[in-house]
Amino acid sequence: GQSCGDYEWPVLAGPGGSSGQHAGGAGGGSVTLVCNATESSVMELNGTVSVDGQSGRAYTSGSGSASGGGAGGSLLVVASRLSGTGTLSADGGAGADGYGTLDSNGGSGGRIAIHAYETSRGVSFTGAVRARAGAAYGSWGAQAAAGTVYWCDGRASESEAALEGEANVHRCGVRRLDVF
Numbered sequence: 001g002q003s004c005g006d007y008e009w010p011v012l013a014g015p016g017g018s019s020g021q022h023a024g025g026a027g028g029g030s031v032t033l034v035c036n037a038t039e040s041s042v043m044e045l046n047g048t049v050s051v052d053g054q055s056g057r058a059y060t061s062g063s064g065s066a067s068g069g070g071a072g073g074s075l076l077v078v079a080s081r082l083s084g085t086g087t088l089s090a091d092g093g094a095g096a097d098g099y100g101t102l103d104s105n106g107g108s109g110g111r112i113a114i115h116a117y118e119t120s121r122g123v124s125f126t127g128a129v130r131a132r133a134g135a136a137y138g139s140w141g142a143q144a145a146a147g148t149v150y151w152c153d154g155r156a157s158e159s160e161a162a163l164e165g166e167a168n169v170h171r172c173g174v175r176r177l178d179v180f
Contacts, residue, residue, distance in 0.1 A: 003071050003108045007148040010074035010111035017056050017068030017107050025054035025093040028073025028110050036080045045084035051075050053093035053107040053134060065102035069093030069134035072110025072147050082116040083124040092134030095141040106134025109147025116153055
């Protein structure tokens with residue numbers, strides 16, 4: 001499956017993977033977390049919030065093809081302040097083993113957007129944020145694309161965004177993330 005929907009305000013579930021001998025892996029769901037009642041409201045994320053796609057299924061008999069992995073879903077976080085050490089994940093599901101050259105593709109990574117607006121204390125979240133592609137199975141499956149991570153951080157300044165070469169049309173600081 002391919003990631004879909006708006007990268008800044010994602011709300012769509014991920015599509016399922018292609019079918020083979022079995023149905024494709026299900027796409028990841030859609031989760032929205034909001035904690036912005038006041039400027040001092042703090043969202044503390046210490047666990048795992050996952051909208052990962054399911055892996056595809058291998059063929060089980062005969063000469064069948066494997067089903068593909070589902071795409072990661074959408075995860076939207078809106079908070080006055082964000083802290084914690086947890087994990088936010090929208091990974092695609094892995095491909096599976098097919099008969100001979102009938103291996104399957106992994107699903108694309110999903111979409112994660114984080115909007116933290118309180119400018120004096122902003123973001124103290126140090127956890128993991130990932131939207132990785134699911135791995136293709138073997139040498140015959142094609143590699144899927146990584147998803148997107150958008151981070152609007154009110155703590156970062158306009159000059160920091162300019163130094164990073166980012167256009168700051170949303171009047172929020174931009175945090176650069178490496179997706180791997």
